[in-house]
Amino acid sequence: xxxxxxxxxxxxxxxxxxxxxxxxxxxxxxxxxxxxxxxxxxxxxxxxxxxxxxxxxxxxxxxxxxxxxxxxxxxxxxxxxxxxxxxxxxxxxxxxxxxxxxxxxxxxxxxxxxxxxxxxxxxxxxxxxxxxxxxxxx
Numbered sequence: 001x002x003x004x005x006x007x008x009x010x011x012x013x014x015x016x017x018x019x020x021x022x023x024x025x026x027x028x029x030x031x032x033x034x035x036x037x038x039x040x041x042x043x044x045x046x047x048x049x050x051x052x053x054x055x056x057x058x059x060x061x062x063x064x065x066x067x068x069x070x071x072x073x074x075x076x077x078x079x080x081x082x083x084x085x086x087x088x089x090x091x092x093x094x095x096x097x098x099x100x101x102x103x104x105x106x107x108x109x110x111x112x113x114x115x116x117x118x119x120x121x122x123x124x125x126x127x128x129x130x131x132x133x134x135x136x137x138x
Contacts, residue, residue, distance in 0.1 A: 003121070004121055004122055007118075007120070007121030008121060010111070010115065011062045011063070011065070011115075011120060011121070012062075012063075014058075014062040014072075014075070014111070014112070014115065015058075015059045015062035015063045017108075018055040018056075018058045018059040018062070018075070019055075019059045021055050022051075022052045022053075022055040022056050022059065025048055025049075025051060025052040025055070026052055029045065029048055029049070029052075030045075032044075032048040032051070032052075033045040033047075033048045035086075036048055036051075039085055039086055041085075054078070057071070058071055058074070058075050058078075062120075065120035065121075068115070068116075068119060068120040069115075069116045069117075069119060070116075072112045072113070072115040072116035073112070073113075073116045075112050076109045076112040076113055076116070079105050079108050079109050079112065080105060080106070080109055082105060083101075083102050083105030083106065084102075086101075087099075087101040087102040087105065088102060089102075
């Protein structure tokens, strides 16, 4: 029972992180686009919308358990991309806190990889079709 509760709490934390991120984007899309543009990416508003909907998909996957392992792996790739693009070595000299932000992304990656390897657990998991084979016991 404690493993089930622990895994469920972890899933809720993952979902909450991505819900907060997408909320900030939806509430102030121009600010998100400006941040993306400041990092040197083209089409910042388009990329901001893509990121928001991607984060929505991740949140849904973590909340439901659907496509859990692939979502956790994609989230890990996304988190490391964000670390490099927005907190990478080019930003450390101007602000030492950026190094901390960079390293924090790898901690998040470790949790996502662990989640991908062990699955969504048994509690509150939507199981349809192929997903039955992806939903592992904890």
